Amino acid sequence: MLLELFSPSVQHALDIVGIFVFAISGALLAVRKNFDVFGIAVLAEVTALGGGLFRDLVIGAVPPAAFTDLGYFLTPLLAALLVFFLHPQVERTQFAVNVFDAAGLGLFCVTGTTKAYDHGLGLTASATLGLATAVGGGVLRDIIANEVPSLVRWDRDLYAVPAVVGAAIVALSIRFEVLNGITTALAVVTAFVLRLLALHYHWRAPRAWNRRSSAEEPAEEKATA
Template identity: 80%
Template sequence: MLQDFFTPSVQHALDLAGIFVFAISGALLAVRKNFDVFGIAVLAEVTALGGGLFRDLVIGAVPPAAFTDLGYFLMPLVATVLVFFLHPVVERTQAAVNVFDAAGLGLFCVAGTTKAYEYGLGLTFSAVLGLATGVGGGVLRDVLANEVPSLLRWDRDLYAVPAIVGATMVALCIKFEMLNPFTSTLAAVTTFVLRLLAMRFHWRAPRAWNRRSIATEEQLPGKATA
């Protein structure tokens, strides 16, 4: 089994921080969709815990941490209360939330890949599950909110690609027995920086070669049309 790179208390604090910022993004989308308080709480919980829950079920780490640690369940509810009463203020700090979301993405894709390998998955599928840990909650959030997942939208800045890079770095480090606190941190930071650069310069994945679709951003689901 791979060595633990952080003490349990530090790892727990990092998990809660990531859960909180992901829950904020889910709760904000619920407010924009005019959900009631229960809907806001559901979307916050799903966004924050969905990726980790999927990972734990796949690798057989049951019951999942989301159902054994009360803090994991309560942190999205704290985010719900905050957004419910202060959502205009929270929305004005969206840039800061995006930065923390990018940090959470880096942490979760690295932690997800490592945990999947510890439970016996091969390197390729460990990296895939690391990606799912980072982006899974956001996909579930968008589906429940009746939107095309941001992961699949050409008009959104790169999100999955930075996570893929980070998870792949971890898998390669495991393969060459180079995984240590420095390289795992480097993988998380690389994911974080790539996501920030994608948001800053609006990097997007290429669409189909010689495509003939005339769809525009305004014609996509969830966008107003003239």
């Protein structure tokens, strides 16, 4: 089992780091959307804990860690407090949101996969739940912020694919019994870098072949058609 490689303290530390960076991304988005202090705290909590909460409910780890570990609850509040007082000018926060979100994506796809496997799921199911852990909080964040989640928008840069790659690296490392600190870091960094590259080069998933849709194209796409 993975607990032989990752002690509870290490797993907990990875979770806390992931929670913090995801909470930062949620709080920064709240600032950009002009939310008040309560809204900043709520968006930080939801972004940080949403994916992990879903994972714990699926694997039967109840009550979920978000409700039994005070550190899980207080970490997003600390992130929200830091953002409330130290955030850059609102119009300049999008880059920071993207960086912190990519970092959380990389960390959570790894910790979600390992925890699911520790609770008896197979490799494919564990990787799938790792993906859900990584993107779940971001989906809830976007919904609360009144935005269509990036996960399902064809006109947004790749979001789930980097998490899939990171989770797959973990699953393959488990399969070939090479999961250790180096391969874990490789999975996190790969997902993180892929997400940032997708944002920089605007990599997007293809839509249906020869599609016919009545949905309106964005103004910039019409202009270049």
